[in-house]
Amino acid sequence: MLWPAASRRLRARGMPGRFEMRVAGLLCLLALLLTPPPTARAEAAGPVRMGGDPRYPPHHFLDERGQPAGFDVELLRAIAADRGLELRFQFGEWNGVLDRLERGELDVVPMFISGDRRQRFLFTRPFDYRHHRLYARSDAPPVAGVADLAGRRVAVQFGGLAWEWLNTGRTGARLMPVNVEEGAVLAVARGEADLALVPADIGERAVARHRLRHIAAVGPPMLVMEYAFGVNPRRPDLVAELNAGLSRLEGSDRLLEMRMRWQDSSAATHARRWPWWLAGAAVLALMSLVLWRWRRGRRYPMAASP
Numbered sequence: 001m002l003w004p005a006a007s008r009r010l011r012a013r014g015m016p017g018r019f020e021m022r023v024a025g026l027l028c029l030l031a032l033l034l035t036p037p038p039t040a041r042a043e044a045a046g047p048v049r050m051g052g053d054p055r056y057p058p059h060h061f062l063d064e065r066g067q068p069a070g071f072d073v074e075l076l077r078a079i080a081a082d083r084g085l086e087l088r089f090q091f092g093e094w095n096g097v098l099d100r101l102e103r104g105e106l107d108v109v110p111m112f113i114s115g116d117r118r119q120r121f122l123f124t125r126p127f128d129y130r131h132h133r134l135y136a137r138s139d140a141p142p143v144a145g146v147a148d149l150a151g152r153r154v155a156v157q158f159g160g161l162a163w164e165w166l167n168t169g170r171t172g173a174r175l176m177p178v179n180v181e182e183g184a185v186l187a188v189a190r191g192e193a194d195l196a197l198v199p200a201d202i203g204e205r206a207v208a209r210h211r212l213r214h215i216a217a218v219g220p221p222m223l224v225m226e227y228a229f230g231v232n233p234r235r236p237d238l239v240a241e242l243n244a245g246l247s248r249l250e251g252s253d254r255l256l257e258m259r260m261r262w263q264d265s266s267a268a269t270h271a272r273r274w275p276w277w278l279a280g281a282a283v284l285a286l287m288s289l290v291l292w293r294w295r296r297g298r299r300y301p302m303a304a305s306p
Helices: 004-012 018-034 038-045 071-083 094-103 161-168 181-189 200-209 236-252 254-271 276-295
Strands: 048-052 060-062 087-091 108-112 128-137 153-157 174-178 195-199 215-231
Touching (some): 048 071, 060 087, 071 087, 094 108, 128 181, 153 181, 161 174, 161 215, 174 181, 181 195, 195 200, 236 254
Parallel strands (some): 048 087, 048 108
Antiparallel strands (some): 128 195
16 A cells, blocks of 8 residues: 555656546446447347348258258358347349349348459458360360450349459450359350350359350459459448358368368359369368468458448
């Protein structure tokens, strides 16, 4: 205990006395009491509404019972369990999903990150790296690069990344919009399009599922992009919660386990009907894993400025 004279000398030197220290302690305690825990903050904000494409396996889709499934869904559920978030799923046609997210009717949508999309949405740190490929009939003229797209009918998902890129670029391609990524490959098989530009894993899955032996990937990989959760621009708090959950999953390697399980499941779906699909899926999985591991240590901002 300080004597009164000693206490006065300490205050004269700018050091707090017992009264000031007690007040400071009470203020700190009050701040702690008034700050809700993460779970309480999440409950106050209401359920997190995830949007997506109902036909985008193995990433997110509606299964045969009409229930949300896929890698993205399992990942978000794991994050929600860790952070005390309540989820609601509202899947619909992709060409309207991004507009709903921008209007605030949805809170989170898994998607590729692009410069244009950064102007519209916030993003979590990436949890995958994927690329696109062109698919053509085996008797089609060769494709060496973007310049060879001029004048050719290219099927793409309406509102998808390939659609956005071809619309903004001056490739001279004739766009053929479809509602589902897989449908772009089928349009080539039916002769309705010359080429399909789709994510490589989606394209390989379509070729195997429908036994399109006359359809193959051509040209170099294109649109190598980061894949993350796009977030309602009015919800920076949600970006922080999702990033925190992602960090915990990465630290325990659960994210890697989920990724490999869904890639193995997608490959097994068609391996019996077309054995080489398993090898193709393994190559794509390895490429994705190498890119993810390579960049895993990089530091990403918690949110991108809209």
